[in-house]
Structures are given as structure tokens and as C-alpha cells.
Amino acid sequence: MKYPKVRELAEAIKALVKGPYTSSFPAEPHVPHPNFRGQPEFDQDKCLGCLACEEACPSGAIAHEDRLDGDVPMRVMIHYTDDCIFCGVCQDSCIRDPGDKAIVLGNKWELSYFDRSKAFETIEKELQLCEVCGDVIATRDHLIWIAEKLGELSFSNPTLYLTRLRELGLADDNIQAVLADKGRSDRVKILCAECRRKTATYEE
Numbered sequence: 001m002k003y004p005k006v007r008e009l010a011e012a013i014k015a016l017v018k019g020p021y022t023s024s025f026p027a028e029p030h031v032p033h034p035n036f037r038g039q040p041e042f043d044q045d046k047c048l049g050c051l052a053c054e055e056a057c058p059s060g061a062i063a064h065e066d067r068l069d070g071d072v073p074m075r076v077m078i079h080y081t082d083d084c085i086f087c088g089v090c091q092d093s094c095i096r097d098p099g100d101k102a103i104v105l106g107n108k109w110e111l112s113y114f115d116r117s118k119a120f121e122t123i124e125k126e127l128q129l130c131e132v133c134g135d136v137i138a139t140r141d142h143l144i145w146i147a148e149k150l151g152e153l154s155f156s157n158p159t160l161y162l163t164r165l166r167e168l169g170l171a172d173d174n175i176q177a178v179l180a181d182k183g184r185s186d187r188v189k190i191l192c193a194e195c196r197r198k199t200a201t202y203e204e
């Protein structure tokens with residue numbers, strides 16, 4: 001007859017005193033371990049809609065749609081929970097500072113669905129469009145974040161300082177070009193890279 005090893009004996013005695021290691025789920029709700037890394041979730045207020053997490057996600061579980069047909073142009077960030085492998089790359093690659101990340105692995109683990117098409121979560125961020133051609137530049141929050149990071153250096157870029165001034169209520173929403181000067185007066189507007197180039201270079 002083989003005798004149990006000391007460690008196994010200790011585990012058996014502990015289990016007798018403390019009860020079984022397994023939980024009684026589904027009879028009782030399961031509480032995961034504090035260090036459990038479950039489904040990541042966006043923070044609506046912190047997220048900048050910058051798309052860095054979408055670029056980095058190895059399983060294509062993050063996507064976005066830019067919706068320009070409503071009164072306010074919006075970027076919808078989508079997390080497909082059924083494709084997520086809980087790897088944490090999105091949290092690591094989020095451009096916000098450590099400890100202030102806008103997508104964080106939580107402790108959600110019970111994620112089964114009867115209808116797979118409902119396995120997603122979304123948040124929405126307001127978009128900033130180019131004031132000349134209407135192309136998407138970025139989300140407003142992303143531009144403000146860049147302006148704040150750059151500090152006084154952002155005053156070299158009208159798109160950044162105008163976004164910041166409008167956020168503070170210190171600039172009009174639409175500064176119209178008033179001079180027929182080949183677009184030069186459009187320079188003090190919020191512009192995409194292509195329109196910025198056109199207002200800064202002379203073309204016959």
C-alpha cells in the first residue's frame with residue numbers, strides 16, 4: 001500500500017476543514033479570485049478613441065465605425081467579446097498613462113450568449129472633421145489630449161490649439177475664410193493633413 005505524501009495529506013486536511021476548493025456555481029454565484037483577468041472593458045470617459053488598442057489586438061476583437069450621418073459625427077468603439085482571448089494587449093498598448101488606462105481587464109467571466117450577434121459592447125466618442133473637406137481627423141478628446149501633452153508646443157498647430165480653445169469656450173465654432181487668397185485664410189481652422197498642406201503650399 002502506498003501512503004499519501006505529506007503535502008497531499010496537508011491539502012486533504014485543509015479541504016476537510018475549509019470545505020471544497022470548487023464553488024457551487026451555478027447554484028450560487030461564483031466570485032472570481034481578485035487576480036483573475038477577465039473581459040476587458042472600455043472606460044467611456046477616459047477613452048480617447050485613438051484606435052491604438054484596435055491596431056494591437058491580436059484577435060481582431062476591437063473595431064470601430066465612424067458615423068457621419070447624424071447631427072454630431074461619432075466614432076463607435078466596438079469590443080467583440082466572443083473574439084476576445086483576454087490577453088491584455090489592449091490594456092498594455094492603451095496610450096493613456098499606466099494606472100489610468102482606458103481599457104482594463106476586469107473580473108467579468110460569465111460571458112455565454114444564446115445569440116452570438118449580441119456578443120459585443122460599444123462606447124461612442126465625438127469626432128472632429130476637417131472644416132474644409134469634411135474628412136475625419138480624430139476624436140475631439142484625442143486632439144485635446146495631444147494638445148495637453150504638448151503644452152505650449154501645441155500653439156504651433158492651429159488644429160490643436162483651436163480644439164483646445166473651443167473646449168474652453170474661447171473660440172467660435174466656425175471661423176469662415178473671408179479672403180480669396182488661395183486658401184491661406186483657411187490656415188486658422190481645424191484641418192486634416194491634406195488641407196493643412198494645401199493652405200501652406202503655393203499651387204498654380
Ligand code: SF4
Binds near residue numbers: 086
Ligand atoms: S484582451 Fe486581447 S483579445 Fe481581448 S480585446 Fe484586448 S487585445 Fe484584443
Ligand code: SF4
Binds near residue numbers: 103
Ligand atoms: S488605446 Fe486606449 S484611449 Fe485609445 S481607443 Fe483604445 S482604450 Fe481608448
